[in-house]
Amino acid sequence: MTKQNLSRRSFLKKGTMTAAGAVAIALSGISISPSAWAMTLTTLDHKTGKSLSALCRVLYPHNQLTNVYYDACVEGLDANAKNDPALLTLLTEGVQTLNAHSQNNFLALSAEQQLVVVKKIEGSPFFNQVRSHVVVALYNNDKIWSLFGYEGPSFPYGGYLERGFNDIDWLPNH
Amino acid sequence: MKKFDLNDSSVVVVIGSGAGGGTLSNELAQKGINVVCLEAGKHLDFRTDFVNKEWEMFSKEAWLDKRTASGEWRVAKDFPNLPAWICKTVGGSTLHWAGASLRFQEHEFKGLSTYGHVEGANLLDWPITLQDLAPYYDKAEDKMGVTQTNGIPALPGNNNYKVMEAGAKQLGYKEVHTGRMAINSQPRDGRGSCRQLGFCFQGCRMGAKWSTLYTEIPKAQATGHFELRAESHVLQITHNQAGKVDGVVYMDANGQQQQQKARIVCVAGNSIESPRLLLNSASTLFPDGLANSSGQVGRNYMRHVTGSVYGVFEKPVNMHRGTTMAGIIQDESDHNPKRGFVGGYEMETISLGLPFLAAFLNPGSWGKEFTGELDNYENMAGMWLVGEDMPQETNRITLNHEVKDHYGLPVANVHVTDHPNDIAMREHAYKQGAAVYESIGALNTIRVPPYPSTHNLGTNRMSLNAKDGVVNGWGQSHDIDNLFISDGSQFTTGATENPTLTIVALAIRQSEYIAREMAAMNI
Numbered sequence: 102m103t104k105q106n107l108s109r110r111s112f113l114k115k116g117t118m119t120a121a122g123a124v125a126i127a128l129s130g131i132s133i134s135p136s137a138w139a140m141t142l143t144t145l146d147h148k149t150g151k152s153l154s155a156l157c158r159v160l161y162p163h164n165q166l167t168n169v170y171y172d173a174c175v176e177g178l179d180a181n182a183k184n185d186p187a188l189l190t191l192l193t194e195g196v197q198t199l200n201a202h203s204q205n206n207f208l209a210l211s212a213e214q215q216l217v218v219v220k221k222i223e224g225s226p227f228f229n230q231v232r233s234h235v236v237v238a239l240y241n242n243d244k245i246w247s248l249f250g251y252e253g254p255s256f257p258y259g260g261y262l263e264r265g266f267n268d269i270d271w272l273p274n275h
Numbered sequence: 276m277k278k279f280d281l282n283d284s285s286v287v288v289v290i291g292s293g294a295g296g297g298t299l300s301n302e303l304a305q306k307g308i309n310v311v312c313l314e315a316g317k318h319l320d321f322r323t324d325f326v327n328k329e330w331e332m333f334s335k336e337a338w339l340d341k342r343t344a345s346g347e348w349r350v351a352k353d354f355p356n357l358p359a360w361i362c363k364t365v366g367g368s369t370l371h372w373a374g375a376s377l378r379f380q381e382h383e384f385k386g387l388s389t390y391g392h393v394e395g396a397n398l399l400d401w402p403i404t405l406q407d408l409a410p411y412y413d414k415a416e417d418k419m420g421v422t423q424t425n426g427i428p429a430l431p432g433n434n435n436y437k438v439m440e441a442g443a444k445q446l447g448y449k450e451v452h453t454g455r456m457a458i459n460s461q462p463r464d465g466r467g468s469c470r471q472l473g474f475c476f477q478g479c480r481m482g483a484k485w486s487t488l489y490t491e492i493p494k495a496q497a498t499g500h501f502e503l504r505a506e507s508h509v510l511q512i513t514h515n516q517a518g519k520v521d522g523v524v525y526m527d528a529n530g531q532q533q534q535q536k537a538r539i540v541c542v543a544g545n546s547i548e549s550p551r552l553l554l555n556s557a558s559t560l561f562p563d564g565l566a567n568s569s570g571q572v573g574r575n576y577m578r579h580v581t582g583s584v585y586g587v588f589e590k591p592v593n594m595h596r597g598t599t600m601a602g603i604i605q606d607e608s609d610h611n612p613k614r615g616f617v618g619g620y621e622m623e624t625i626s627l628g629l630p631f632l633a634a635f636l637n638p639g640s641w642g643k644e645f646t647g648e649l650d651n652y653e654n655m656a657g658m659w660l661v662g663e664d665m666p667q668e669t670n671r672i673t674l675n676h677e678v679k680d681h682y683g684l685p686v687a688n689v690h691v692t693d694h695p696n697d698i699a700m701r702e703h704a705y706k707q708g709a710a711v712y713e714s715i716g717a718l719n720t721i722r723v724p725p726y727p728s729t730h731n732l733g734t735n736r737m738s739l740n741a742k743d744g745v746v747n748g749w750g751q752s753h754d755i756d757n758l759f760i761s762d763g764s765q766f767t768t769g770a771t772e773n774p775t776l777t778i779v780a781l782a783i784r785q786s787e788y789i790a791r792e793m794a795a796m797n798i
Contacts, residue, residue, distance in 0.1 A: 161645075163646050163650065216642075232639075237630070237633075240630045240633035240634075241329075241330050241630045251629040251652055251653075253327070253628075254326065254327030254328060255327055255472045256327050256472055256480045257327075259470060260471045260473075260597075261470075261597050262471040265593065266431075266433045266434065266471040266596040267431060267437065269434040269591075269592060272437060272441045273445065274441065
């Protein structure tokens with residue numbers, strides 16, 4: 102690059118990308134749902150949303166988690182799809198494909214049957230989009246952490262210095 | 276705060292404010308040398324901006340400008356636009372580093388002489404020795420407040436450490452301790468002590484871990500010889516007709532293109548951005564990029580042989596409580612070719628919160644087997660394996676002309692394929708790591724593949740002869756004597772140890788050389 106074309110070039114600092122948007126790009130299209138309330142959709146229809154939620158559970162099944170946490174992942178997808186017609190199409194058509202493999206009702210299948218269907222679409226752009234979203238959105242939801250024994254932020258409680266940082270008592274030679 | 280004029284051609288421009296650039300800036304300013312430090316990232320305040328949340332801090336501190344990756348390493352498949360996890364902030368990667376501060380071993384400065392010719396590797400001896408660097412290791416340890424040096428007590432071991440220590444002793448390992456850590460075990464240098472928060476990777480909310488953000492940078496500012504310009508992204512280093520560098524072109528915080536004149540330019544943008552900047556500064560006089568007569572700029576990229584092992588136990592460990600890198604096993608760190616590879620490795624505890632563990636335990640994985648492993652979160656202990664990888668000419672940073680950044684410049688492509696020595700070492704380390712946990716009754720152990728690179732080294736390496744590398748033993752360009760490299764990209768080989776202490780020691784040493792040469796009017 103020469104000095105001349107550097108100065109000719111019109112440099113625009115793009116200030117529109119949010120930090121979360123940048124994370125999403127860096128990690129191949131994932132984003133973070135802020136809440137875990139009952140599913141509220143603005144873009145996807147309810148049945149598509151519920152089908153996606155079922156897909157989320159097939160991907161990351163945990164008996165200790167109720168559907169509300171998987172619904173929350175779908176809310177994040179729904180919010181992303183609001184201004185992203187390509188994503189909306191990907192999600193809608195993806196669910197149609199799931200249904201096509203399920204006698205037109207993915208939701209009606211048992212968990213085992215749903216798994217068989219999901220394996221058929223593994224690696225598709227739809228699958229990859231949903232999986233990479235859920236693996237962040239689900240486990241970043243602070244409301245599930247205690248169910249795994251993860252205690253989350255510690256600074257507000259003064260760290261673990263007086264709260265069990267070295268309290269292990271079952272090791273040999275104790 | 277001191278301000279320097281854009282046309283002031285007497286200043287030293289330092290690009291980057293992390294372990295290398297932040298330290299060098301302060302050391303020069305303390306000597307009365309005027310420094311303008313250009314930092315691409317934002318200026319965060321640890322008291323108000325740091326939070327104990329993994330993804331939220333990742334979005335605040337990580338370098339997320341686009342990069343691409345290629346080669347056979349798994350990171351290129353799982354994280355094609357995130358080959359490295361390093362920081363874009365004032366303080367650079369000293370925000371998220373874990374604090375491990377180990378000196379290199381004597382033989383590690385003599386890679387070629389010690390290991391001999393290794394097929395496919397581009398080994399070379401450093402042009403400096405441990406004896407050359409020892410006085411600066413002393414200064415760096417004092418500056419950073421490294422535990423178990425200068426009479427500073429060791430940190431107490433947390434649960435994750437106690438599990439690793441018990442397993443190590445059961446296996447017969449001897450060199451097991453809570454590490455030499457740049458984390459205050461007692462108040463020091465105006466900063467408080469560690470309260471075992473965890474979240475060392477998210478920036479230390481206590482300010483107990485050394486970071487240039489709240490040590491070197493404010494100390495430099497207090498001299499009146501230093502100006503920090505945050506959110507100032509350098510696009511090109513410029514030179515005069517005589518082939519000396521004379522300034523830098525950068526985009527400022529307001530999106531305006533500026534040019535800062537300079538007497539000397541020091542590049543400390545980490546081992547991906549530093550060579551990228553030299554390559555993007557190509558000119559008629561230097562068509563292959565600055566400082567690149569050897570063709571070695573961007574080559575010999577090293578990232579350490581890494582991997583992790585998690586052990587799953589019957590009872591709770593709570594690995595997330597307390598410092599992330601809470602201790603170390605050093606018995607495998609020597610050079611012992613009987614193991615089937617040259618060089619050595621360390622085992623250091625690591626812990627991830629549930630959000631990061633889900634993303635990094637087995638990237639791309641899903642289904643019951645995977646979630647069953649996460650269900651054991653509470654009962655897991657974790658360790659990171661870090662060892663010397665082989666420099667290879669073909670593992671390199673290049674400009675990807677197909678992909679441009681916000682400013683229209685080609686992004687960096689990071690190409691990595693493991694050397695057979697790397698693969699042999701990782702396999703040995705995986706086995707030993709698992710054995711540590713199995714020796715005390717682990718129900719299961721999990722091998723975790725390397726994360727996106729946190730140690731990025733070697734792409735502007737030091738060499739005795741100009742044909743073999745980019746800079747001399749002072750980090751000074753062989754080709755352009757007023758152009759310096761001041762970060763880990765000057766490493767000739769990667770050694771076994773975590774690199775930050777050595778980056779800081781080299782920066783202190785380099786500052787003395789620059790001051791001497793300036794006084795003698797040689798540069």
